[in-house]
Amino acid sequence: MRRSRTIRRLMATTLPAALLFGSVNSTAVAEPLKGDQMSTYGLAGGIDTPTAQMLEDGTLGASVSWSEYGRRTNIVFQLLPRLTTVLRYSRVEGINDYRNDGYISDRSFDLRLQFLDEDQDGWRPAVAVGLQDFIGTGVYSGEYIVATKTVTPKVSVSAGLGWGVLAGKNRTIDVDDEGGTLNAGDWFSGGPKPFASVSWQVNDKLNLVAEYSNDKYQARYNNGNFFQQGDAEPGNNLNLAAYYRFGESYQAGIYSIGGETFGMQVSIALNPREAPYPSGLEKAPAPVRPRPALAADPDGWAGTWAQDPTAQPAIQQALGTALDDEGQILESMALNANRAEVRIRNQRYISQAEAIGRTARLMTRALPPSVETFVITSTADGVPTSSVTLRRSDVERLENTEASQIAAVAQLTDAPRSAPGLVRTPDVYPRFRWSIQPYWDLGIFSAEDGLTNEVGAEASASYELRPGLFLTGTLRQRVFGDIDQRGPGIPGVQRGEYYSAKEYESNPDLASYNGIPRVRSDTRMYTGNTSPVIPELTLAYYAKATDNVYARVTGGLLERAYGGVSAEVLWKPVNSPLAFGAEINRVRKRDFDQLFDFRDYEVTMGHVSAYYEFSNGFTAQLDVGKYLAGDKGATVSLSREFANGWRIGAYATKTDLSAEEFGEGSFDKGITFSIPLGWATGVPTRERVSADLRSLSRDGGAQLNVNGRLYDRIRDSHSVELYEGWGRFWR
Structure with a gap:
């Protein structure tokens, strides 16, 4: 039965509301139904089909699956106890684009909300609703409603209705779609089909899965092109898998699709509440000494x-x-x-x-x-x-x-x-500190390059002349890697064709396109240097204007691509979850050798910011202002921090550039994570492993990467953050 347009619109508009309001509800009657088996799409599930299960709250995981149909690399985060998010980068076999390589690279994003609990003593299953590939180009686009019931302590059964690929009815893909649009009008359209799975936990290590799936592994484009992924569609609807767990965090498995195609999968899941060294390895503090009589x-x-x-x-x-x-x-x-x-x-x-x-x-x-x-x-x-x-x-x-x-x-x-x-x-004072250590730059989610990296040595030094006055510098030497220097993409030709570094550097007219300066799309020009480079060399001053107003001024080589002056002010009362800030920067573009020369482009940009810390570890941030390319707009960020220091977040930026002017991706977006090194080693340290994962480097919504911004430096000792970790007071 085909749903009416009214019903489809209702489903498309009420689901985001359910995701929003259901996810922030903290008064659930029972714990969410949990599962630790990841599907090939990176969420708790069967093989290709979803379940209503959730991972442990706060879990950050990754999985990679391979078969003749393609390779899926997934990064999953259990954002809330009932809300799972997945960012996916896939190599889809059997589809040709302008490169005629026999495959395409695709990025996609999923959400799943478990809105009904399982009644373990009764008949009611857990029920979840999900959106699959709802903000990409749509190769894996589909929606579902699924129920899961624990039949015995070792056996669980799931059944649901799926739309799109989950019904074997792939959405028609617009060849001109740059991605990044919701296409909400397509949600829950095209007629659903049922799917099901059963999972048997044989013992603590081995898990067996069988499922009924409708996916035909096909793709259809609006220019009439039709592609069969892999060599042929699955021989039948039955998929089988066996997974084996290593320790608490690792899992590997093999699976079959339709009885004829075989694949492999590996996954890792890290829970911030389950550190390798839960008690830490630091020495015990000196005890309190009572006063004498x-x-x-x-x-x-x-x-x-x-x-x-x-x-x-x-x-x-x-x-x-x-x-x-x-x-x-x-x-x-x-x-x-x-x-x-x-x-x-x-x-x-x-x-x-x-x-x-x-x-x-x-x-x-x-x-x-x-x-x-x-x-x-x-x-x-x-x-x-x-x-x-x-x-x-x-x-x-x-x-x-x-x-x-x-x-x-x-x-x-x-x-x-x-x-x-x-x-x-x-x-x-004065204080001098220095370090020499290796560095590893990793490039992921590039449709043209796949996984790239660069390895080298980095020397850093900081000289604190007086309270609040710092001279800081970093020197890098590349040793090896495949992140090589090249110019941006050539407009008007097939995607994947680039200017050479020599062409781009010698022609000033290429420094902008359609009137938009190339402020980040030429990022690769700052890579591949075989000579030493200076990513940062700054003089920074921090001060306090009043008891709750802070200020920063930083000048010098602010980051690898820009130098100049950055000034910031922040109002942050110690017992308030609310803060306001403002920043202004006057910067000029650095030369590609990352030494002391500059190029012609310069800009004055900045923003005003509002921050709000929620009591459940979430922090929301809104930045409104002018970006590096001169475009104006806003960035919305949401991050979650755990008591042990894990921070995971996401952001999106929309400016007055149109989707066509911005290019592939339509608007800037990404995810961030920061994991304390002490969580993994057990040794107390304030050092962190941090990353900003974005699929594209575009010129719209580009921000300056200046170190030492005030908010994250100040908030550690303020009320919300301080009391979040207060359980360590006597540690």
Whole structure:
């Protein structure tokens, strides 16, 4: 039965609403039905068909599957307990485009929402709705509603209705479609067909799957071209698979499609709540030292020691040495008979609460008994960001209780720019730090290049002349790789044809196209250098204008493609989830050798920003302004951070450039992730492994990549972020 246009529109418009409002509902009656078997599309599922299962909340995973029909590389993130997202890059065999290679490379994106729980004691299954390849060109486009029921502890059954490829009715693909459009009018259209799967968990390692699938592995274009993926369509609708698990995170399997075509799959799933070293490998903190009885130290309790001019220097030196052993810097200290304020820079712990807790312990050991009030002020780049005030008696009384109890008696306030009596610790400034380490640049999701990489050595140095004033530089030397220098694509010819580096550099007229400057589409001109390059060389100054207004000015070689001056201001009260900022940049394009020469293009650009931190670990950001190419628009970002420091997010930018002017992809978008190195090694460190995954480098919506932006530096010691990790206070 064909659905009416009204019904199709209703489904197309109510599903996004269900995804939005259902995903933020935190009052579900039961835990989501979970599964750990990934389908060839990267979500929890059968082989090619979906199920209503979810991965563990927060899971970041990847899978690769191969068969004669193609190769699918999936990156999956369990954004919420009931909402799964997948970004996919595929090599689809049997389809020809302008290159006539016998395959195409395709990018796609999926969403799945589990909106009904399984009743494990009754008949009701879990039910989910999903959109498959709903923002790509549509090779895998389809929608579904699916139910899954646990029959026995080891057997689960799924059945559903699928549209598009899930019904064996591929959508007609527009040959001129650049991707990036929703095409919501096609959702749930074309008539559904049923699909089903059964999964048998034989033991802790082995899982067997059988499914009924309608996918014919075909593609149809609006210019009349029709392609059969692989050598032929599946011989029947039955698919079979066996998967074997290695440890907690890895899985490998083999499968058959239609009884005639065989494939392989490997997958990895990382859960931020399941670190390889859950307790960490850092040494235990020094215990709280209770104060002696009054009779044992009457002078210490009386505070007469404070009149001795040698007392504070000796105490400050002892405390600074102890903090240094904990990976922290005692920048300054104010001390009197009853109160002590220390200003610390945390260089080791991913959670600022852990740094504060260890500092409080050390203060009980270093300070005379008359000092009852502890003020621990956190700093970032030499600027005070927040102050936590504690009573010493509370620290002594609550050491062996839950961290929530010390949180209840702690007072968090904005840190003043200066405080009376603060004495800077000798020899803290100037400070010089350097490192030499390998680097690995990875290029993925390119339709023309596939997976590319570059490996080399990187030397970095930072010289802190005074509080807030930094001279920073990086020197790189490429060793090997296949990310070679080349110009942008040649307009008016088949996609995949590029100007040579020599052609592009020698012809100034190529520096723009259709009046749009090439600000990022010539990114590959900044690669492939065999001589040393300087990706960054800057002088940056951080300051605090008022108790809750921060400022930054950075000048020099800001990134590998641009140099100039960047200025920023941020309003961020310590106890507010809301923040506002503004940034302005005057930059000029660097020469391709990444040394000290510049090209002709320069621009003044910037944006105003709003940030909001939700209590469940999500942060939303809106940037509105002018971008590198002079286009104007807005960027919306949403990220999620876990208590152990994992950060995963997504962003999208839309400007006044049309989809045609922007080119393939229609608008700028991508995903980001940042994983603390200490999560994997167990050794405390603030170092992170971070990446920005975007499928294309286009000129529209291009932002300046300047290091040291204020918001992420400031928020670690502010209320939402600080209390998110407060469970580590006594760690």
